Amino acid sequence: MTDYIKKILEARVYDVAVQSPLDKMVRLSQRLDCSVLLKREDLQPIFSFKIRGAYNRIARLSLDARKRGVICASAGNHAQGVALSAHRLGIVATIVMPVTTPPIKIDAVRYWGGKVVLHGDTFDEAYAHARALESQEDLTFVHPYDDPDVIAGQGTVGMEILHQHPEPIEAVFVPIGGGGLAAGVSAYIKYLRPETKVIGVEPVDAASMTAALHAQERVILNRVGLFADGVAVRQAGAETYRLCKDLLDGTITADTDEMCAAIKDIFEDMRVIAEPAGALALAGLKTYAAQNPTRAGALIAINSGANMNFDRLRHVAERAEVGEEREILLGVTIPEEIGSYRRFIQVLGNQTVTEFNYRYATGQEANVFVGIRLRDARTEKAQILAQLTALRYKVVDMSANESAKLHVRYMVGGRAPDLQDEVLLRFEFPERPGALMKFLDGVGGDWSITLFHYRNHGADYGRVLAGLQVPLAERERFFEKLALLGYPYEDETDNPAYQMFLSR
Structure with a gap:
């Protein structure tokens, strides 16, 4: 030390x-x-x-190493640190970035004179390519942390x-x-x-x-x-x-x-x-x-x-608000009858409702997705849940349900009563042209897409909720194809948010 x-x-x-x-x-x-x-x-x-470590590493290079140039793999702050440091020292810098890197980050590297090479969908692919270029072009690799x-x-x-x-x-x-x-x-x-x-x-x-x-x-x-x-x-x-x-x-x-x-x-x-x-x-x-x-x-x-x-x-x-425990998100079942919405709001009393999603569906019961602002998370959350349960409302706390917060809250009411054999999956897609087509090619034309929800979050990846009609006899082959596709996913078919608001 x-x-x-x-x-x-x-x-x-x-x-x-x-x-x-x-x-x-x-x-x-x-x-x-x-x-x-x-x-x-x-x-x-x-x-x-990141400018601190990048500059300290590059500033200590020999004159010969400076003449040959430096290279790194990064989609973010280390890339900018290497580009700026090399610019100040008069050294050529090659920055390998995934193809999925948002333009704002690529532009920032180019602003400091970095030579951008786009390769692969992930950091691991960009890193491997950078190490290959390091050897081929006799460059000095500037590691983002392990140096x-x-x-x-x-x-x-x-x-x-x-x-x-x-x-x-x-x-x-x-x-x-x-x-x-x-x-x-x-x-x-x-x-x-x-x-x-x-x-x-x-x-x-x-x-x-x-x-x-x-x-x-x-x-x-x-x-x-x-x-x-x-x-x-x-x-x-x-x-x-x-x-x-x-x-x-x-x-x-x-x-x-x-x-x-x-x-x-x-x-x-x-x-x-x-x-x-x-x-x-x-x-x-x-x-x-x-x-x-x-x-x-x-x-x-x-x-x-x-x-x-x-x-x-x-x-x-x-x-x-959810992270600060200033808001609770609930799925609540209420009677499908005139006046039930008004009675439900009366039960909440002086609580501030931040969100309320509902769509009519046939039957005796209706499911609503509701957000409630909390003043004191330590006591109010438990009180609200206990109060609703005591009045025989069916309540599911969805404050920690990722699919509910990312997707289902925007899709309430999208039911398909006659749909059979639906599988619900939550994917992370690389945010690049052709990502959806790769998904469609990967699962082939054997299964119908029954649900699809995507929102751009300004990141280098997209989050997608997708439903597909896959009979039980074909599930094994379906999941084998998903494994070959290589997109990270979670099976959400048993998620209570899906069961309450989207399933048949």
């Missing part, structure tokens, strides 16, 4: 990076009854901490935190993708202030470091969620894992709703928009604060970046 302290102190980052401020979140501090501070790496020239010089550059974030806050610190919360930032920050902080906790935070569906620490060895996740694309890494780095297993005080995971709520918290306190990976550490901080009411100092979260596509804000706004 002593070697890393020397590397961090000697890191060449301030030719391009700034010492970002450590700002107090006044509103959130009052809410959590503690001092909450945010390290503002969103204020770097590329709106991300000592990159780790040392990111470690300057921890150095600044201790300079800026000499008072006691209970814990510093660091987002983890491959682990470069966590390794560098923990190396510096644990050396100078071993009593201060350093806690890594990962998305619940991309927790590669958490899995590695639990298994006591690096593991490869079968798949990762892509909402926080800046930290969507299937395997923690070798060097970053070596450091983190000894230096981190633990990890916390956060789901999509919790990240959206943290984005809203940052906006309300700072009037800035963090990207999901940027708000990840604050989501973990809030979980820690709720679980540890007695604290011995400030809680500090690193806002790692603000490269948010504008189109994603709609999705974030929809999910933030």
